[in-house]
Amino acid sequence: MTGAEPTSRRRVLATLGSGIAAAAAGCLGGNGGLGGQPTYEDGTVSGINESNVSDRSTSEMSTAASLAQQQPSNAVTPLNPISLRSHEFVVESGYLGSTIQGTVENTGTDRIQTVEVRTRVYDDGGNMLGRYLASTGDLNGGSTWEFQVIVLEAPSDVASYDITVLGTPS
Numbered sequence: 521m522t523g524a525e526p527t528s529r530r531r532v533l534a535t536l537g538s539g540i541a542a543a544a545a546g547c548l549g550g551n552g553g554l555g556g557q558p559t560y561e562d563g564t565v566s567g568i569n570e571s572n573v574s575d576r577s578t579s580e581m582s583t584a585a586s587l588a589q590q591q592p593s594n595a596v597t598p599l600n601p602i603s604l605r606s607h608e609f610v611v612e613s614g615y616l617g618s619t620i621q622g623t624v625e626n627t628g629t630d631r632i633q634t635v636e637v638r639t640r641v642y643d644d645g646g647n648m649l650g651r652y653l654a655s656t657g658d659l660n661g662g663s664t665w666e667f668q669v670i671v672l673e674a675p676s677d678v679a680s681y682d683i684t685v686l687g688t689p690s
Contacts, residue, residue, distance in 0.1 A: 558598050558638065560682035563620065565609040568675050575674050580615035587615075588670040589653045596636045596686035601628025604637070604685045605664070611675045618671035618678055620652070624685050629661040634688040637667045644679045659687075 576584060607622030620639050626632050636655040640648055654667040671678065 556598055558684040558686055560638075560640070560684045561604065561607070563607055563609060563639075563681040563683055565675075565678050565680055568609070568611055576615060576617045580617070581672070583615040584617060584670055584672060588672050589655065590651060592638055592651070592653055593634065593636055593655065593686075593688075595688050596634055597688070598684075599632065599687040599689060601626055601630070601661070602632055602635055602659070602685050602687045603627050604683065607683050609678065609681060616668075616670060618673055618675045620669040620671060620681060620683065621667065622683075623664050623666050624659070625664045626659045626661055631661060631690045632659045632687045633657060633690045635659045635665060636686045637669060637683065638686065639669050639671070639681050639683045641671055641673055641678050641681045643677055646680075649673045649677060 603625050605623040605625050607620060610619050610621050611617065612619055618641075620637075620641075622637070624635055624637060626635075634655060634657050636653055638651065638653045640651050642648055650671070650673060652669050652671050654669045656665050656667070659665055671681075
């Protein structure tokens with residue numbers, strides 16, 4: 521044995537160890553597989569004609585509050601097969617008021633047990649006003665889901681939002 525061999529073996533083992541760790545992180549983290557932190561896309565609020573938008577009445581706000589989802593599931597994680605295809609801030613009449621609407625697609629072949637769209641809304645100063653979500657179950661492979669997230673903030677208070685989609689495999 522020469523003096524260079526132990527160093528060479530250490531380098532090989534270190535490289536292998538780093539490669540295995542990176543491969544494991546790729547399988548478990550990010551949007552590449554199960555687990556990891558969600559990646560949010562930015563959304564803008566534009567084209568809202570303030571003169572045509574009214575705040576919800578007390579009864580409309582009560583209805584909206586009872587239907588708005590604000591408690592995220594702990595069972596969902598970023599999944600490769602689900603993709604956020606479109607999203608936009610839309611003001612609806614009546615109790616719906618401020619909403620974020622769009623489409624999610626399951627690009628895989630397997631059914632996704634639970635799909636959850638999470639949004640965070642912000643004011644002009646970049647302060648988070650609230651977190652809202654929509655969820656559905658059993659999104660089959662190759663199919664889409666048109667979601668609608670009810671936002672309890674007045675349209676005039678919302679300057680921007682961000683959004684992500686998570687899921688639970690079957």
